Amino acid sequence: MNAAVPLIEVEKLEAWYGKRRILNGVDFRVDAGEIRVIMGGSGSGKSTLLRHMLGLNRPVSGTVRLFGKDIARASERDKLEVRKRIGVSFQGGALLTSLTVGENVALPLREHTALDESTIRIMSRLKLEVVNLGGFQDLMPAQLSGGMVKRAALARAIVMDPRLLFFDEPSAGLDPVVSAELDELILRLRDALRMTIVVVTHELESAFKIADTITVLDQGDVLMTGTVAEVRAAANERIQDLLNRRPREVQVDADEYLRRLTREDG
Amino acid sequence: MEALTGPLARLGRATVGALAGMGYAASLLVESLWFAVAGWRVGQPVRWRAVFEQMRQIGVDALPIVSLLAFTVGIMLGIQFIAALGEFGAQSQVVIAVAKSVTREFGALITAILVAGRSGSALAARIGSMSVSQEVDALAVIGIEPVRYLVAPALIAMLVMLPLLTVFxxxxAIFGAALYSAPALDVTPTAYLLQTMALLDPGDIGQGLAKSAVFAVLITLIGVSTGFSVSGGAEGVGRATTRAVVLSICWIIIADMVFSFFLNR
Incomplete structure (x- = not known):
């Protein structure tokens, strides 16, 4: 792939939920080989940005290009080609509960390759070993702990050896030790498998540990994109609030406030 | 003014919502049929294994309960027709009355209502909980179209199994009616069944089968479309399940009435 083409290129992306604007014309790009962390508080629009990058939501305006392809306008075949080259680990794991862990990991191989059954079995077990879940392939997802579910989901995400890996909230709901282990795993994946990794998180500690570059989102705007050191040193007040866990000062507009209180629904 | 426009607005919103729901269901139908026919050309084949699995769940697993209820309904029809026709001294007409009402009406209706309760709700619950836990999103980003993976197998299985269950x-039901009515009519059950065979024509069974194919489409589409539109966690899944069953049964009965009207003119 041409190095000049960024793996992800988002331009002037706008997103709405009903009458509420979630993203205000976001520009965003990720180059090959980096670990990019998208950081922001709740409601900053980071999950919405992720859904658009995965092609799960269609942009109202603006474009999202993966590997140079506009995924909202690509043909089914092109979209499938893009999806074979990305891996996604969802916040809750999203393992199919009707399949065993091994079948979950093998699912992309079964659907997209013509490999024979024993090769598929070996490859999926190999990926389970990578995430330290060797020997767990016959369990059902419901029998795993939270950290194990996330690692199994990661194994499924990397089973096709994607060039681009998305990771939604790796440390949400995990104890500090397990989440530190996951951070190590992410770093290892980048080094061993040369993946480009996009992590969405609100955990500062893990963000600073794994990130090459950080994009800070706040209320639908990109506040800045920079290295860990640059973000730490940023003068922006909202970024410092986020870093130092300061509560936001909510500006109350008296007229707007009254209007909200007295408005009739309709 | 508000008192007047309020209900109107609600009516309008409900209408738009209902139309949108029907449109969505129709698009699911078209998409699943498309995947079934041409999916393999774009790397989205409908898997036979998934179809057979659904056929087992929808059809084979429903056999005991369908037998029980069909048998009961057969006996019930025997009782009613003997009582009602006996008043006119027309007991000999029981055989044809049971044969026609079962094949044209009750066989298809009872089976469809049962399958709506068993499998329509199961589809809504399964797909609903999968959307809540992001499993549907996961399928999509793996490159597996959720409609191809979840809807098409269920639709095909339902279209095959519901007519088969209906014939069964x-x-x-006719066997049940025979067991009850034969002694009352002073014939052997075998003679009763032979007479039934002589009186029935293929059109009667065809009518039931045509209905059951329509019911199959209704049950599947209502089940999956309510499942996909679940929001609000576990409670939402519960609501969707109830909604799927109630809506399917309403639509089944309405479709049955419309069908009977046009087929019996």
Whole structure:
């Protein structure tokens, strides 16, 4: 792939939920080989940005290009080609509960390759070993702990050896030790498998540990994109609030406030 | 003014919502049929294994309960027709009355209502909980179209199994009626069944089968479309399940009435 083409290129992306604007014309790009962390508080629009990058939501305006392809306008075949080259680990794991862990990991191989059954079995077990879940392939997802579910989901995400890996909230709901282990795993994946990794998180500690570059989102705007050191040193007040866990000062507009209180629904 | 426009606005919103729901269901139908026919050309084949699995769940697993209810309904029809026709001294007409009402009406209706309760709700619950836990999103980003993976197998299985179950229910119900009515009519059950065979024509069974194919489409589409539109966690899944069953049964009965009207003119 041409190095000049960024793996992800988002331009002037706008997103709405009903009458509420979630993203205000976001520009965003990720180059090959980096670990990019998208950081922001709740409601900053980071999950919405992720859904658009995965092609799960269609942009109202603006474009999202993966590997140079506009995924909202690509043909089914092109979209499938893009999806074979990305891996996604969802916040809750999203393992199919009707399949065993091994079948979950093998699912992309079964659907997209013509490999024979024993090769598929070996490859999926190999990926389970990578995430330290060797020997767990016959369990059902419901029998795993939270950290194990996330690692199994990661194994499924990397089973096709994607060039681009998305990771939604790796440390949400995990104890500090397990989440530190996951951070190590992410770093290892980048080094061993040369993946480009996009992590969405609100955990500062893990963000600073794994990130090459950080994009800070706040209320639908990109506040800045920079290295860990640059973000730490940023003068922006909202970024410092986020870093130092300061509560936001909510500006109350008296007229707007009254209007909200007295408005009739309709 | 508000008192006047309020209900109007609600009516309008409900209408738009209902139309949108029907449109969505129709698009699911078209998409699943498309995937079934041409999916393999774009790397989205409908898997036979998934179809057979659904056929087992929808069809084979429903056999005991369908037999029980069809048998009971057969006996019930025997009782009613003997009582009602006996008043006119027309007991000999029981055989044809049971045969026609079972094959044209009750076999298909009872089976469809049962399958709506068993499998329509199961589809809504399964797909609903999968959307809540992001499993549907996961399928999409793996490159597996959720409609191809979840809807098409269920639709094909339902279209095959519901007519088969209906024929089975027809047979069991007539057998039930024979067991009850034969002694009352002073004939052997075998003679009763032979007479039934002589009186029925293929059109009667065809009518039931045509209905059951329509019911199959209704049950599947209502189940999956309510499942996909679940929001609000576990409670939402519960609501969707109830909604799927109630809506399917309403639509089944309405479609049945419309069908009966046009087929019996």
């Amino acid at each position: 229910a027809d047979a069991v």
